[in-house]
Each structure stands twice: as structure tokens, then as C-alpha cells.
Amino acid sequence: MGLPSRDMDKGEDDQRVIDFGRPEQHPPFADNSVTTSKYTILSFFPLSIRQQFRRNGNVYFLVIGILMFIGYYTPLFSSSITPWTTLGPLALVISVSLAQEAYTDIQRHRSDNATNRHLCVVLRRADELNQHENRTRDTTVNEGNDVPVKIKSQTDKVPIAFESVQRSNMYAGDIVVVRNRELLPVDLILLASSNEGGSAYIETSSIDGETNLKLRNSPHLPANRPDAPKGQSNDSLFNGGHENSTSPNAETLEHAIERIANMSLLGHPDGVSASLNPANSDEQPMPHPRSRRVSRKGMFELFSEAKRDFQDSQIVAPKVGDSVSYIATLTSEPPNTHVNNYTGKLTLPPMSEGGRSEHVPLNAENILLRGAVLRNTDWVIGVACFTGADTKLVMNSVATPSKFSQLDMMINRTVVFILMIMIICVLSLGGLSVSTSNAEFDKLWYVGLNKDLSEPWPYFNLESSAHIGTPSWDNTVPNYLQAVFMFVTMLSNFVPLSLYVSVEMVTLMMMLYIGWDLHMYHKESDTPAIARSTIVTDLGLVEYIFSDKTGTLTCNVMEFKRCSVDGHVFGMPIAKAAPGQVKRAESMLPDSVHPLKNLLACSENTDGSKSSEAKGDAAAQLFVEGIGKKLSFNAEMFLRVMSICHTVVVEKDHKATESEKGSNNSAKKSKWLKSKKNSEANASNGINDMESIKDASHKDQSKSKKRDGPSKPKKKDGAPEGSAYQAESPDEGALVAAASHEYGFQLIGRDSSGVQVSCPCPSLFEDANIIEGIKNGTLTAKSLAAQTNSTSGDSSKYSDPELKTVDECSSPRTETWSILAINKFDSDRKRMSVLVRSPPELGSIPMLLCKGADSSMLLRGVCEGFDLLEQVENTQSRPDTREVEDHCEVTALLGLQSHLGEFASEGLRTLVLGVKILSEEETVTWLSKFKEASTSIENRDKRLTAVAYDIEKNLHIVGATAIEDRLQDGVPETIANLGKAGIKLWVLTGDKRETAIEIGYSTKVLSPKMHLTEVIDGPPQKVKTLLAMELMRHIKIGNLPDYQLASLDEPKRFSLRSLLNLVPLMKHSWKKLWFAWRQFYLSNVKGLWTSKAVLQDYLDELETFKEAEKRRVDPRVQRRKVRECALAIIKEFWNDPDNQALKDRYVRDHGSHDESSVIDADEPPAVFERAKSARASLKSFRQIDPMRQLALATVTESQDVLFDEEALSLQSFRHNNATSNFDKSKRTVMERLFAVDSDVRHGRLSKHVKDEYKEALALESRDHAEDRNHVPFDVRAVKRGLVVEGAALKHLLGDPLLEEMLFAVASCSQSVIACRVSPIQKALLLKMVRKYVSPTPTTLAIGDGANDVGMIQEAHIGIGISGLEGQQAVNASDFAIAQFRYLESLLLIHGRWNFMRMSKTILFFFYKNATLIGILMVFSGKCLFSGTPIFDPWVIAVFNFVGGSIPIIFMALFDRDLPRNYVIDHPEVYQSGPNNEFLSLRMTLRWVFITIIQTFTIYYFTAPVLYLGGGVTSAFKGLMGNWGRDIPGDGEGSDLQIFGTTVYSNLIYAVTLKAFFETRSLICGEFPTFTCRRGNGEGWPNRMGYTWVGVSWGSVIFYIWFLYMYELIGRRGVSSFFGFIYVTNHLLNMRSITWMLSILAPTIACILDVSGKVIGNMYYPTQTQIHAEIACQERKQKTS
Secondary structure, three states: OOOOOOOOOOOHHHOEEEEOOOOEOOOOOOOOOOOOOOOOOOOHHHHHHHHHOOOHHHHHHHHHHHHHHHHHHOOOOOOOOOOHHHHHHHHHHHHHHHHHHHHHHHHHHHHHHHHHOOEEEEEEEHHHHHOOOOOEEOOOOHHHOOEEEOOOOOOOOEEEEEEEEEHHHOOEOOEEEEEOOOEOOOEEEEEEEOOHHHOEEEEOHHHHOOOOEEEEOOOOOOOOOOOOOOOOOOOOOOOOOOOOOOOOOOOOHHHHHHHHHOOOOOOOOOOEEHHHOHHHOOOOOOOOOOOOOOOOOOHHHHHHHHHHHHHHHOOOOOOOOOOOOEEOEEEEOOOOOOOOOOOEEEEOOOOOOOOOOOEEEEOHHHEEOOOOEEEOOOEEEEEEEEOHHHOHHHHOOOOOOOOOOHHHHHHHHHHHHHHHHHHHHHHHHHHHHHHHHHHHHHHOHHHOEOOOOOOOOOOOOOHHHHHHOOOOOEOOOOOHHHHHHHHHHHOHHHOOHHHHHHHHHHHHHHHHHHHHOHHHOEOOOOEOOEEOOOOHHHHHOEEEEEEOOOOOOEEEEEEEEEEEEOOEEEOOOOOOOOOOOOOOHHHOOOOOEEOHHHHHEOOOOOOHHHHHHHHOOHHHHHHHHOOOOOOOHHHHHHHHHHHHOOOOEEEEOOOOOHHHHHHOHHHHHHHHHOOOOOOOOOOOOOOOOHHHHHHHOOOOHHHOOOOOOOOOOEOOOOOEOOEEEEOOOHHHHHHHHHHHHOOOOEEEEEEOOEEEEEEOOOOHHHOHHHHHHHHHOOOOHHHHHHHHOOOOOOOHHHHOOOOOEHHHOOOOEEEEEEEEEEEOOOOOOOEEEEEEEOOHHHOOOEEEEEEEOHHHHOOEOOEOOHHHHHHHHHHOOOOOOOOHHHHHHHHHHHHHHHHHHHHHHOOOEEEEEEEEEOOHHHHHHHHHHHHHHHOOOOOHHHHHHHHHHHHOOOEEEEEEEEEEEEEOOOHHHHHHHHHHOOOEEEEEOOOOHHHHHHHHHHOOOOOOOOEEEEEOOOOHHHHHHHHHHHHHHHHHHOOOHHHOHHHHOOOOOOOHHHHHHHHHHHHHHHHHHHHHHHHHHHHHOHHHOOOHHHHHHHHHHHHHHHHHHHHHHOHHHHHHHHHHHHHHHHHHHHHOHHHHHHHHHHHHHHOOOOOOOOOOOOOOOHHHHHHHHHHHHHHHHHHHOOOOOOOOOOOOOOOOOOOOHHHHHHHOOOOOOOOOOEOHHHOOHHHHHHOOOHHHHOOOOHHHEOHHHHHHHHHHHHHHHHOOOOOOOOHHHOOEEEEEEHHHHOOOOOOHHHHHHHHHHHHOOOEEEEEOOOHHHHHHHHHHHHHHOOOOOEEEEEEOOHHHHHHHHHOOEEEEEOEOOEOHHHHHOOEEEOOOOHHHHHHHHHHHHHHHHHHHHHHHHHHHHHHHHHHHHHHHHHHOOOOOOOOOHHHHHHHHHHHOOHHHHHHHHHOOOOOHHHHHHOHHHHHHOOOOOOOOHHHHHHHHHHHHHHHHHHHHOOHHHHHOHHHOOOOOOOHHHOOOOOOOOOOOOOOHHHHHHHHHHHHHHHHHHHHHHHOOOOOOOOOOOOOOOOOOOOOHHHOOOHHHHHHHHHHHHHHHHHHHHHHHHHHOOOOOOOOOOOHHHHHHHOOHHHHHHHHHHHHHHHHHHHHHHHHHHHHOOOHHHHHHHHHHHHHHHHHO
16 A cells, blocks of 8 residues: 555646735645644544554443443343443543543644644735734844835835744745744745845755755846846846846845835836736746646635636636736746745846746745745845745655554454454353253243243142132243343453553553663663554564664765875775675775875975986976975875865854854844845856956966964854854755864865965976966876975885974965855756856966866766776786886776775765866856856756866876764664564665765665666666566565465366465455445445545555455466566566667677577676776786885775576576475474474475485585585575665556565675655655565654654554654654664563563463353353352452452563573574464464363363262361261351352462563562662662562462452442352352462462473473573573
């Protein structure tokens, strides 16, 4: 069952049309209130009570209580048990649950009120605001003063006020003002901001989980508007410039309000929508501004829309020549869940009278989403687009589900099963009652029953007694229905009501245990674990974990760790070996690494003559003389790329200046009303005026900035004191911080003039000779790198302990690098670049600084040394050239590739950095293309990508960086232990693919040898083909035997097991009838009052259930369809003419081809292959002409994967029989019937192995001993990982065949990572697993942000991490922890113990009540099936709620089958939960068997003894008194009460002893138990012997005490006739037989139980029992 689609159709009629300044308060527009509560005052009792009666037990006891009431107080039928023994406890249980539910929902209401009543700022006309006294102004903006604005068509200025409104009272069309660090209240279209160009920065951690800042821009106007007046800027409306201004300076708040008022209802109250401009009549006709689609409306919405359409019909469209004022109109897509996409357009008022209305396209860069936080921007103004339930954040949320634990559902199913058994027993007893009554009716005269009403009293028919007369006989024979209802009330305890009370108590304690566990307490943040839900037992059943990445696995703190420059590695290796692995000592050479600071070593050239000779010209000689004590070219440019190539802005630290803000209000006011002179650069435009570019190269050197004194103090992030860095990407922030902290290249600021950097080192570009060589072309980046690089053949330059760095030789200076253009990162290029111009003192050289992924930087055409590198790798020799530059470049690139492999294997995020020096002509030509692309309206992104490709060519690679996204403590170990426990981990993140993969390696979710299948975004055919080929590869390998032809074509054979399918077949037939009825009801009945949207959701859900039922009945039909679908997709791919080249290459490699052929892809990722190849090439290259030692990473060599396509194809026809090596005939009958462990039951132990296979194993082991180096390759042993992008999922999700294909591939992968997925896609992937895994597995989702809420709520178990992204995930979760590593204790310890304890509790309660009912049924035969109970009703009530329950509750609270440390060391024991070891069918049958045995044992070892005359006497007045053999006793020793209570007492003792034997850990406590304190901080709770207290005080002693109290109550005169008077006195004080039987009967009953346990543990142990014995032996070894 999939999530109901919340996307609306994208037809033209679905568009939303909004006028600027007109609040849309009618449907389909929603108000801005958001409700997360489940109930209202009116709906609480109906809905909450309905929720309580989801439990079948509550429904059962309600019905039973009503029947008891009828039978007890009416003559319809007889009930021997008072109804209050059932209705009273039921009312108490439900009342407690309702109180808890009410408290929880009250908290939700309070949270909703706080959210909806939060005050926001909306622009209004002052005269409109003055007309309403209840509307107030916001005094925090402009001190509450109005802003007068000049309207073009009016002479007087119009005052605009700032109204303070509650968030719930905001509507689409409102003009909203949001200030810095405020939460965006609605989805806004950005119109103006305090930054240059109308840009704004937002933090979207609550939406997509990313804490880095994102840049949003105001809409851009077309570059050339035909109707624009001369001299007026085309960008003046939205880009912040004033009229007749060509500079994109930041505008003031006053100017922005005036600009927006001139095109909205704020300035033109009677304005007409610009979409109705008659000058645009030649365009495609648009729908009416307020036309709305009516296909998905309910009756109320239809009425409201009809009223709105009538109002709109009164609007007369203007005609040509009419003098009207037009206002801007927003045409938007309908509300949907896509947070990364948006489509719309603005229709602007005409620029002149009679002019056309221009359309401005909108995209995702122009919208600010609700839930985001405004950052680094003083204020923004926008028009509300979506509000309330229509916002993207709310639409991605999932309604809070009412989760039901697996054990609750199991209890419900068990109750139904027991009801069926009860019905059979009741019907049988009813029939026996009627037949026995008819047969024995005439013999029951002593109770007044006789069919002959005239018959006199027996024995009184003599003449002397004739005066007595005929008695009033009762000749009414109870009918069958009355007898049935009578036995229903008598056997009502078949279902234990005390079970629900006890489960609630035990669950509450388990929740408290989680909060008290110090192993899950985070001391740094003072955060304990919190259990917010009652599904604590599901923690022991988890099979799939779906985890977010950022903030969940990682700390979301990036740190620069290592780098590679000039073939050397700087920075120590990261010790992240997989748990259990030992890193080889020889994997790292002694000189492999150098400290990070050593990168600043001086580039003193010791071989200048060689360099001069190699160069052979004067420029080289000048170059050598100008080196001095400076960095090498690669090192200097590496640091400049780190400090300049980014979009990081320097923001004033609000925390540091909070006190200053409070004391300087005037500065705050000027901040809002004055223009900013030093604001951040506009990254989307990224270009200065062309004339300023040309003039920059001719600026006077005298205007350059001189070196300053010591640099300003630095903060932790490297920013200047009082400031903070804000980055769009955390990687950028880490690089900028590292450049500042480690190397002194500190970013000081960014403004329209460029980027200001504090540099502590002298630069190569200070030398005039070098600048001249660069400008005349004699010096290039390659030659500069070669001549400044160390050529001594070793790394002593960086390893010298007395090494001097260049920053020690000079003082810091401030440089201003002009930013000419920015090519932002995109998923196609996978890199970003910045076109800069160096400061005048450094020659004003234009150059391109670039950084990107290694897969995008080390490509032909992009990397200038790629051809030389490829030549070396192909020939394994030195390139045929005498150029030193080529030699240096090749060795540096080979070393860099090797280092990249090392960095990736450590899980570090890598970037390759490159530079390109440009000429002035190249710069001017390219900038003209860039400006044209950046100002275009159509295909702007594609055109910007194209011009970026043009300039990002022939880059000189200067180095590579390695950044650590620091993992939370213990994450790799936790993931490893969870994997050993058999739990599958899926990582679902919103980060880009490269980041997700690197974190996969860091957490050891991925390994270098693992083959990665990357399903990336692309054409639908490409995505589907990749998935289909991977599916067929798994089928051919044998990983999916159920999809192989042998399995699909295998005929069904008749067996005894097939007889068991009759019940499922009947159930399937019943479901088909139910589906047909449901279809009819929804289509013809419910559709009369339900909207089409809701009705369609119901129909889709029904269709999903139908498909699931078909798969369940015969899954082979669906699997065949999936296989055929995959083959059809592959066939279509090979038949595509565009793939002919790939087809020819496949034929060349394999010799043949058919339509089902798949592409071989069993190799590790490319980065490791390149590293391996580079290491081999460099080794060969260095042997021929060694120049220096390089730091080479040892990359584990993987064996080449070669397999035959035809051989694999044959495997798909061979049935994969996993047990073919075992002989099932070797199983014993007891193993088949009695064993709980599946391996024992199915004959998969070593003793079951076939004899011939044992011989083969012995021979193979002997051969391997002789040749240990020979290891045959098994293609199935190749570990596989699946990486899928969210954009690719849209081609797969929704199609059942493709969904099952995706899951089949994912199920064969050891690791699954989904990246760039939206919150709704996370929930859909989780639901896909629940849909296609049979039986449905227990899923767990863990995250820390609002974007994880949908996934958390969709999973069976949701866990929130209280991290940096707010408390949304915690508030929506079932459990809250502070760190991911605590998940290990939560699952392996608490989850396993809770499930084990509760399983025993459930079985015990059913056993206890079944034994009680069994004795009642056995006794019924002794009382002619009259319905007379053997036990007192209130004694039974005590048995249910106190006497027999307390030892079970104590066992459920304190029992431990395995110690905590042992479980942590052996996480595989967790599988006992998912394997259902504690509640398996055979374990349940064991309890059923012992229930039957103990029922008959307790009754027949007690009752027959009491039948004898010697038992019917008091102890000391009969035979024991020895008064005489003629006196058998006083005859007062027994009646029904004493007889029944004696049997009942033995039942209590037997149940108590069984609780004692079922307990795996006896808590004996320490003497004296109840002392308040012994030692420091030790009190009675941790000294009490809970096991003995529960068994003795809680059961036996309390039961005896109750008997005396019950008798005392009767003797005090509760009623005129009380049946329990003197029963206890005779039972316990006067009868020795009672005490003898209390020893005999329970002992015999428990001997049979213990004997079965001993046999089972000795010969057929469970996995838990085996581990318990191992743990016991280990404990003995430690103590000995």
C-alpha cells in the first residue's frame, strides 16, 4: 500500500492565480494554520474510545460484560458470575488509557497554538489599518512608523504600514516581511531583500536536513524589453537598482516597499490583474484569474467556489484604451510535494500606457519555503504563494499514525483464535447441557424440577402425608441458546483481562528503563533516552533500519584533514578501519605523510642550472632569479583556490554582538532604512560591468594595498573576530576555515569590489619578470609548477625537522581579488569555478579557479595532463618527451590519483583543485557569453552550463583536498554490530550522490571492493535499463533463485502441507468477496458525499490491497511479470540505434550477443581502480627515471572478475536448492515435531550432511591445505551496493513491476544508499520494503530533522535524534536518543529483553487463564453441565488481577536470559526476535501441551481425594483426634466452596512455581532487604529479592491473606447470605488434607513441565539456550 498521492494534476486548469496584495481567503486557498492534534473537544470521546476498542480484547470484554449483566439481572438466561467483575476492571483500564491519550493531545494543541499564534509582519495600506481598532502595527520594524511611498499615477504619497498578524491569519497574496534569523511563515516568492541584486540566504535544515546556506534570488526581467523607456534599467523592478542606475547595489527598505506598492493593491486598491491586459490578447488565452478546477471538491467547496465565481463574473475585463491601473499577478503551479522544484510566472504591469504586460518565469531559485530560516539577510519582502496545508513542508509531512505494536497485533490475532476455541467449547457444552438436562431432569426433584406437575413429593405419598399436597414443580427445560449464553459468561476468562492491565504496567516500566539507562545518556548535552511510545517490544523485532545521514550518522561538522600537492600527502591518515580489521603495517611508507603546516615550506630551487637548461630561454633565467623564499606554484594556487573559489560570505556574529545590539537602537534603525555599502556579492549574477573589467588591468600599482600589521584574531571557524562564515556548502566552509586556520589565508570579506583575503606569504606574482612572462605567454601554469617544484628526488624538503615556512619570512597583507564570474556547481559538471582577477600588486592576471569531484576534473579536455597520464598508464613507461614540465606533471598526477584512492578508502570527501591562466582577449570574449546567458529567460540553466563547459578546459591540476564529515562517536562499530545482528541498513539522505557515497565508505557501509550500482537521474529508458540489467545479473548469478526459470516453471505438487492451504484459500475467497463489496460501496455509495480526490485515494488503496493479495496467493505470477518486464526493457535498449556502439563493443568483448545480454559491471568503483592503476604506473615509471619519492596509498588489489555469460545463463535454469547437501531423512521424529530452532527442524546441522558431501568437503580441505594460494572465484561472493538518486526514483515508484524490480535488486545488495531523496520519497521507499517483503518486516527509521518526519512516522518504529536540526524529528518519533551509537543498546539490549519478557508474559497469561477455564470445563461434567462454577467469582477476580499476575509481572520486569555484555559481544543473538523464537508455533504448542497436562493433573490429583469420606472432616475432630472408629468426623469439612477453593489453591501454587521455573535470572537480593541504606547511595530497591518477593509475597502469601480478609468481610455481614463464611477457617485451619494436596498436586504438575524443559534443552536447544550455556561457562571461567 503506497502513500496517497498528494500531487495535483499539472493541467492548465490547475494553476493558481494570485494578485499582489489581495488576500485569498476562499477555497481552494487554505489559511495558514497548521494542526497536528488528533482530537477536538467534541471528537475526543468518540475517536479515542474507538481507538481503545481497536483491541479485540476490549471489545470482547465489553460484550461479555453486557451478556453477564443481562444474565444476572434478567430472566432471559442464567449467569452465575456478577458483571461487575468484568465491567469494573475494563472501565478502569480504558479510563487510564483515555487519560494518557488526552494528556498527549493537549500537548499537541499547545504546540499548535504556539505556532499558529506567532506574530508576523504583513504590509497593509495605513488607511485600511486605521479603520479597524483590533488590528495593530508592528513596532519592531521602523519603530512602528509608516513608510510613505510615491505612486506613479497619484500626486499624494500613500502611507504603507507594517501590520502585526498571527501566522494563522496570513493568506495567499499577502505581501510579507521577514527579518534575519526568522522562520519563514509561508511559501514566499522573493520580491526584494537587503542584499545586492535582491538575493537572500536561507537555511533549509528543517526541510531537507542540510544546514548549509542556500542562495535564493529575486526574479530577473528580460534583458531587452521592447516597451521599456529609454534610459531606464530593465532590472529596476526586481534587481534592486534605482531608475537610471546600472549598478546592482542593495536597495533600502523604503525603496523596496515603494517599488512593490506601485505594482500591487497596496498602491492601486482598484487595480486590475495584469493578466487581463488587452494588449496581450494575441497570446494564448489564459484562464480567468480566479478560475479554479472543480474536479476535486467536496460539496462545501463547490458552494464556496460557485459564490466566488459569481463575484468574479461581475469583473469586467478592460478594453483597449481604458485608463486602468494594472497590478502584478502570480500564476503558480498547484500545491505539490516537490521541495526542489517550482514553476510559475509573474505577469507585470505594462511599463507605459497601452503597453504589453511582460511575463517573468519563476523557478525554484525564486521561492522561499515555509520552515526555512532567513540567514545573512536583514530583511526580505515576498508575496505569499502557498499557505498552511498547501505549503510544501506541510504537504511532505505525514499524518501522525496511531502505531500498533507487533505484539498488540499478535494479541489481537490470538484473541480471535481463542474466541474460536471458546465458541467450539461453548457450543459443545451447551449441547451437553441440554442433552444431560433432558436425560436427568426427572431425577432432579430435590431442586424442584419435574416434568409431571401433579406428582407429589417423593417418599411422602402415604395416606398419612396426604395433607402436605403437591409441590410447585418447575418443568422448564433450559433451551440450547440459554445454555450457550450461560457457558459464555462462565468461560469468559478464556481471554485474560488482566493481560491488558499487566501489559500496560510492564510497558510503562520498560519505557522508564529506557530513560534510566546510563548507557544511553549523553553527558555533554545532558540528554537521556526518551521513550515516547508504547511499542517498546517492537525494538526486538527490527529487520530494516532506514537512516538519515546528516546529523544522524555524522555530526554535520566538516573538517579539513588531508591534502595532496606536488605528489606529497599532507595530514595524518584517518584511522577508520572497519571493526574487526587490522590495518597492515606495511600499508604506509615511513615518508608517506607530512604535517599539514609543512605545505608552506619554501620552494628554494636547488637545481637551477637544470631548470635553466631545460627551459633554454631568457624567461626561464629571469624566472629562476625571482623565486626567492616562496611557495611552489601548485602550493600557492592550491591555497588560493581554497580561500577564493567559493561563495562563502562573512556575516556579523549575532551572538557575539548581542549586547551591542541591545544598547544601540539607532544603528538598528539605520540598518533597515539605509542602503548597504559593503554587502555580500551576488553569486547568481557573479559579473561586474564589462568596462570595469577592462579598466582593472590598467590600474596604477600605487593604488594597491600595502602590507598590514599582524592579522586579525581568528575564531574557531577561521573567521575574523566578531564575524562568522556562512557557506552554501559545508565543504566550502571547511576549506575556507582550513585555509585560514592552517595556512593563514583568511577570508576577510566580500563585496562588490571582490573578495578580501589576508595572505601571510609572499607571492610568486609579486615578481615583475614572472608577470611579464605570463602576459607574453612564455610562462604557463605547467612551467611555473615544474620550476617551483622540488626536483631533488626526495621529500626531505617537507620532512626536515628544522623546516622553515614562508609565513615566517613575511607579515600578513590584505589582497582584493575581483570576482568576474561564478560558474555554480551543478549535477552535470560536478564542479564549480570562479573567474577572478588578481590584485594590481599581483599583476591583475585573469585566471580561472576551479574545484570539483575527481571524476569530473581528471577527464580528457578538462585536465591538461590527461593525455600524458593515459599514455603512461597504457605503456607502463615514461612518456616520449624531454620536457621536465611533462615529467613533473605526470608524476604529480599519478601521485594524486593514488592519494585519492587512499582518501576515499578512509571515507574522506575529496575535491580536486585546478587553475587556468587566461589572456585578456579570452576573458573579455567569454564574459560577454556569460552575461548573455545569465540574463536570458529561456533555458538559462542550460546556457550557463554550456558557457561553463567552454572555459573549464585544459585546467592545470594543483592538488586535492580531503575533508572529513566527522562521524558521531561509535557509528562504524554500531553499524557493524547491527549488521552482525542481521539488521539491514538503508541510508536515505538529501545530500548529493558523491557525498552520500563518501560517507558510506567512512561508516564502512561501503567497502573499496564492493561493486556499486548507481541508478542516477537520466532519461527513463536509461534508468529502467540499468535497473533491469542489474536484476538479470542477480538472477543469472543465483542471488534471486525465486526469479529463475527453474523456480517459476516448477509445477506445484501435492503434499500433506498443501492441505494446510485450505484455510488460506477460504480466506482468499472471502477477501475477494470483500473487495468486490468494497469496490461497489466506494463507487456507488460513498462517492455521493465524498470528494473525488479522497474517493480516488480510497480506490487506489483498495487496488493496492488487491495487488498485494494476488502476490500473496501466488507470488510466482508477479515474479514472472517482473522478469518479463526486465527482459523487455533490455531488448528495447539493445534495439535502440543510439546504443549501437555499445552493442558492437559488447560483441567484440564477448563474441556474441542476444537481447537478454547484460553489461558486466563486477568491478570496484572507479576511484579505487584509478588509484591501483596509478600506483602500478608510477612504480614502473619511477624505476626507469626516479626523481623523488612519493607518498603512495596501499590500495587492496581486487581480483579481476571474469565470468562466462553463457555459464551464468545456464544457472538461471537450474533450481537453487539451498539444502541439497543435507539428508532430511536423518532427522528424527522429535526433531521434526519438538525442535524450536529452524536449522534443527529442517535438518541443516552437521549431523544431517550427506555422506558423499562430507567426503567431498574432506577432500577439498586437504587440497586447499596443499595449495593455500588457490582460491576459486565465486561471482556470487562479489559484494554489491546500490546507490539510487531521488530523481531516478520518479521513473520507478508508482509502477508495481518496477517497484518490485527495484526492491529485488536492493535485497541482493549488502548496502543501499538513496541520495537526493525528498521527504515523501523516504517514506515511499520504506513503504516499498513493507510492501514487497513477506512476511512484513519490522522497520525502523531514524533521523534528526523535519525532513525525516515522514519516514519516522511511516516506519513501525520512529527514532528521533536530538541534534542540530531542531526537535521536529524528536516530537514525531516513538523514541528519542542523543547519538546514533545508542541505537545499539536500544535494540540489542532493551529491544531484545523487552520482546523476550513480553512474549513470556503473553504466553503465561493465556496459559494461566486457559488452565483455569480447563478446570471449570472438567468440573462441568461433574455437575451435569449446569453451569455451576467450581470457584467463587471474586476469588477468580483475584486470580486474574493480583494473585496469579504479580509473579508474572515481576518476571516481565526483571528477567534476563543473557547478560548485557554477552549480547553486545555476540549481537547475532538478536536474531531470536526477528526469527520469532519466543513466540514460534512450536513454542506456543509447548505451552498448549503443558496447559492440558497441568489442567488434568491439578484437578485429578486434588478432586478424587476430596471425594473420599476421610477428606470431608475437620482435622482435629475426626480421625486425627482418635475419638473412636465409629466417629468419622463432624461432617463440616467440605462443601462446594471448600472443595473449589482447595483446587483453586493448588492452581495458584502451580502457576507460581511455573513462573519461578520460567525465570532465567533469579534476583535474590541482599539481606536485609528492606533497609533504607547500606553504603553510599544504596537503598532497598537495589537490595530487594524481586524474584522471591513476586513468588512468595506477591502470590502465595497475598492469596492466603486475601482468603482470610474475604471470609472476614462475609462474617461482618456484607449481605444476609454470604457463601464464603468460615470457608477459610475450615480450609486452612482445620484440614490437613489441604496442605498435603498443596504439596502433591503442584509438584507433580511442575515435574512434568520441568522434565520437558530438561529434554528440550539437552537435545533440542534453541539458539538462546546455547548462548546462555556459553555465557554461563564464560562467567565461570572469569570467576575461577
